[in-house]
Amino acid sequence: MTTLARRSPHRALRHLLIAALLLTLLLAAWPTAPAYAQGGSRTHVVQAGENLFRIALNYGLSVDYLAAANGIANPRQIYVGQVLIIPDGTTPPEPAAPPAEEPAPQPAPAASTMHTVQAGETLASIGRRYGVSWTTIASANGLTDPNHIYAGQQLVIPSADAAPAPAPEAQPAPPTDPNPNPNPAPAIERVHVVQRGEHLAAIARSYGLNWRTLALANNLSDPNHIYAGQRLLIPDHDFDPNTYTAPAPAPPPPTITEGKQIVVDLSDQRVYAYENGQLVRNVLVSTGVAAYPTVQGDYEVYLKYVSQTMSGPGYYLPGVPYILYFYQGYSLHGTYWHNNFGTPMSHGCVNMPTPEAEWLFNWAPLGTPVHVQW
Numbered sequence: 182m183t184t185l186a187r188r189s190p191h192r193a194l195r196h197l198l199i200a201a202l203l204l205t206l207l208l209a210a211w212p213t214a215p216a217y218a219q220g221g222s223r224t225h226v227v228q229a230g231e232n233l234f235r236i237a238l239n240y241g242l243s244v245d246y247l248a249a250a251n252g253i254a255n256p257r258q259i260y261v262g263q264v265l266i267i268p269d270g271t272t273p274p275e276p277a278a279p280p281a282e283e284p285a286p287q288p289a290p291a292a293s294t295m296h297t298v299q300a301g302e303t304l305a306s307i308g309r310r311y312g313v314s315w316t317t318i319a320s321a322n323g324l325t326d327p328n329h330i331y332a333g334q335q336l337v338i339p340s341a342d343a344a345p346a347p348a349p350e351a352q353p354a355p356p357t358d359p360n361p362n363p364n365p366a367p368a369i370e371r372v373h374v375v376q377r378g379e380h381l382a383a384i385a386r387s388y389g390l391n392w393r394t395l396a397l398a399n400n401l402s403d404p405n406h407i408y409a410g411q412r413l414l415i416p417d418h419d420f421d422p423n424t425y426t427a428p429a430p431a432p433p434p435p436t437i438t439e440g441k442q443i444v445v446d447l448s449d450q451r452v453y454a455y456e457n458g459q460l461v462r463n464v465l466v467s468t469g470v471a472a473y474p475t476v477q478g479d480y481e482v483y484l485k486y487v488s489q490t491m492s493g494p495g496y497y498l499p500g501v502p503y504i505l506y507f508y509q510g511y512s513l514h515g516t517y518w519h520n521n522f523g524t525p526m527s528h529g530c531v532n533m534p535t536p537e538a539e540w541l542f543n544w545a546p547l548g549t550p551v552h553v554q555w
Contacts, residue, residue, distance in 0.1 A: 223267035227259050240267050245300060245332040252329060254303070254380060254405050263378075298334040305403035305521070311338045315404065316393055327381060327392060327404035371415040375407050384413065394419045400449075400465075406524045408471045412448060432460050436479070436552050441545060443482075443513070445531055445553040447475060450523050452513065452531060454544060462544075464537040467516070467526035475529050475553060480507040482549045485542065493528060502535055503542035507551040514538055 225236060233256045237247040248256045250268045259265075296307060304315035304327050319327055321337045330336070373384060381404045385392040396404045398416045407413070432451075435442050438458035445452050447468050454462040469475040484506040490499045491514075502515035513531040515538035516522075526532055533541070 223269075225265045225267050227261055227263040227265065229261050231259075232257070233259055236265065242268070249329070249331040252380070254329070256300075260377075294338045294340070296336045296338050298330050298332055298336060300332040302330070302332075303403060303405045304330060305405065307336065307338070309520075313339060316396070319393065327396070329382070373413045373415050375409055375411040375413060377409040379407070379409075380405075381407055388415050390416065391419045400523050403521055403524055406521065406526075408525060410471055411525075432463060433554065435460075437550060441549050443507075443541070443545060443549060443551045445475070445513075445551065447477070447553070447555050450525070452533065452537075452541070454541065462537075462540065464533060465522040466513075467519070467522050467524055467532040469527050469529040470525045473528040475527070475531065476508055476511055477553045477555060478508075480511075480551045480553070482507050482545055482547055482551060485547065487542075491530075496528070503538035505542060505545060505549075513541060513551075 223240075225240070227236070233247060233253070234244050237244045240247070244256050246268070247265070248254075251265050253259065294311070296311070298307070304318055304324075308315040308318055315327065317339055318324075318336060321339050324330070371388070373388070375384070381395055381401070382392040385395045388395075392404065394416055395401075395413065399413050401407070432453050433444055433446050435444060435453075435455040435458055437455075440457065442455045443452060444455065445466075445468065450466055450468060452464050452466050453460060482505045484504075486504040486506075488500050488502050489504055490497075491501045492498065498518065500517075502517070504512050504514040506512040511529055511531075513533060515535035516532040517535060519526055519532070520534070522532070522534060
């Protein structure tokens with residue numbers, strides 16, 4: 182006689198537990214519905230520790246594609262709580278619509294070359310590579326927003342020594358205006374304090390201006406480098422960027438009238454050297470960024486080095502030349518690793534062109550007063 186083996190109750194219970202565990206794992210792995218913004222597009226709120234690369238990878242997108250869709254000029258600069266639009270990946274992000282007054286792109290001149298934008302590049306860095314200004318590249322490509330370039334984009338680079346287009350024939354002035362000025366320097370009406378997340382093109386549009394006007398009026402060497410808290414002068418009208426020359430800022434008065442004094446003005450990114458109350462030299466510099474601001478107040482040169490290695494979080498700079506320490510670790514010194522003077526770039530020190538730092542080093546003895554102001 183054949184007997185049927187009875188299943189052990191413990192064995193049946195074990196099978197039930199295994200099935201329940203598998204069901205739990207499947208539910209946990211099942212994709213949840215994404216958040217959607219108004220109009221049906223997905224959004225993502227940046228969490229602590231996230232970066233754009235990980236977020237893009239999570240949604241199956243490239244970093245450049247996600248950055249372009251959100252108007253992010255620097256993919257490394259996102260912040261906790263920022264709301265990102267997540268495109269569906271089937272169509273390229275819409276470029277910003279040009280303002281009505283923006284001229285159409287000009288055809289590439291015969292002497293121009295083509296440049297393919299690489300990840301991390303800006304108009305300013307591309308311009309430096311080819312020896313032309315970023316405004317020239319922007320004009321040649323009809324760019325309405327200098328922050329909005331992306332990896333893989335093809336840019337026309339006009340030749341630095343290409344002959345300029347012939348000027349149109351001058352028309353005689355009306356009898357009532359014997360000395361016409363077709364491009365008067367704009368009057369400065371307002372000051373705008375940059376807020377977190379703002380960029381130059383958006384600020385210019387909010388005042389009804391072209392971003393080139395705003396960049397030149399504030400002597401910005403790189404339109405991508407503005408920062409929260411920066412004060413921008415807002416002209417009352419647009420002007421021709423090809424003929425306008427921004428006036429040099431008025432030098433601040435010295436705080437002493439006897440002997441030598443160094444004045445660092447953070448608002449116009451300049452260092453002024455005074456002797457007996459008379460200005461003897463001034464130079465465009467780069468002071469501390471918002472995260473590492475340059476100290477303000479009255480100090481004096483207490484230590485000088487012809488050369489020294491400087492290091493800290495994220496940087497190691499051997500052979501920094503012509504250093505004048507004026508407060509703790511803050512100093513004025515020469516700079517060989519960038520030439521973006523006029524834009525805050527440092528960890529609190531005052532970056533100077535090396536020849537200017539050498540002049541100041543030889544001119545200012547120990548004990549020279551240093552006044553740092555906004």
